[in-house]
Amino acid sequence: MTATDPLPGRLRDAVYALRTARLGLERRRLDYGRETEERAERLAGVLPASVAELREYEREYEALEWFHETYADRVAEIHDAGVATNTTHWRDGVTLYVVCRALEVETAVETGVLFGSFDAHVLAAMEANGGGTLHSVDLPGGPPGPFEYGHLIPDRCRERWELHRGDARAVLPDLLESVGPVDLFLHDSDHRLPHMRFEYETALSHLEPGGVLASHDVRLSRLFDRFTEENGLQSCVVCDTGIGRQSR
Numbered sequence: 001m002t003a004t005d006p007l008p009g010r011l012r013d014a015v016y017a018l019r020t021a022r023l024g025l026e027r028r029r030l031d032y033g034r035e036t037e038e039r040a041e042r043l044a045g046v047l048p049a050s051v052a053e054l055r056e057y058e059r060e061y062e063a064l065e066w067f068h069e070t071y072a073d074r075v076a077e078i079h080d081a082g083v084a085t086n087t088t089h090w091r092d093g094v095t096l097y098v099v100c101r102a103l104e105v106e107t108a109v110e111t112g113v114l115f116g117s118f119d120a121h122v123l124a125a126m127e128a129n130g131g132g133t134l135h136s137v138d139l140p141g142g143p144p145g146p147f148e149y150g151h152l153i154p155d156r157c158r159e160r161w162e163l164h165r166g167d168a169r170a171v172l173p174d175l176l177e178s179v180g181p182v183d184l185f186l187h188d189s190d191h192r193l194p195h196m197r198f199e200y201e202t203a204l205s206h207l208e209p210g211g212v213l214a215s216h217d218v219r220l221s222r223l224f225d226r227f228t229e230e231n232g233l234q235s236c237v238v239c240d241t242g243i244g245r246q247s248r
């Protein structure tokens with residue numbers, strides 16, 4: 001054990017397994033209909049946009065036929081291949097779509113691609129914004145089955161997407177240094193607390209003033225709430241995604 005690593009590996013894995021099991025129970029109790037209905041109100045407390053404007057972005061998303069057709073086809077391909085999708089639910093993708101539209105996000109960095117549900121939503125918003133680049137980090141290798149990382153990303157968005165292969169611990173510091181400051185950082189890789197904290201801390205110093213630190217699976221622990229509070233970010237949680245915004 002060291003000062004920066006207070007729990008030995010096996011114990012940390014056991015704690016993570018417990019948290020994941022608890023999260024599974026909490027998700028069953030969570031009223032996702034209500035979470036979704038309140039998305040615009042909650043985001044309006046964090047973003048420089050009114051509830052009406054944010055609802056308009058939600059409607060715009062609903063009407064993106066080119067996006068939904070490709071997305072549904074590719075989800076079906078993954079299901080047909082019989083591999084576990086374990087990909088982020090589209091209701092969290094919508095939250096990121098709305099954030100990227102409201103802030104006109106130009107430069108975004110994300111960790112944890114897998115089939116690319118979040119990536120697809122961020123890139124669709126960039127398409128609507130008329131510009132932007134998403135840099136995504138995932139481990140060497142790829143998702144299960146005969147697929148590449150980011151299978152859900154529609155072809156027309158792909159030129160805005162750059163995939164960086166490697167452990168986020170190794171890749172993130174230099175990547176953020178070279179492409180930052182960023183309008184959006186999104187964590188969805190390794191959800192063990194030391195790793196989440198590392199990503200949040202690394203990203204925070206590379207955020208544009210007014211930029212967003214977003215994270216999936218924030219209900220696993222109090223880390224996101226504590227981190228945003230300690231660092232003076234306004235924040236909210238919608239479904240399973242936390243959105244924290246640095247003041248300007």
Ligand SMILES: C[S@@+](CC[C@H](N)C(=O)[O-])C[C@H]1O[C@@H](n2cnc3c(N)ncnc32)[C@H](O)[C@@H]1O
Nearest residue numbers: 087088112114117118138139167168188189190
């Ligand atoms: C829950 S999935 C991501 C889901 C994805 N964001 C989506 O929208 O569908 C987690 C991903 O994080 C990746 N991952 C895990 N640990 C990582 C690390 N240390 N660095 C980079 N990626 C990592 C895994 O390979 C996996 O693809």
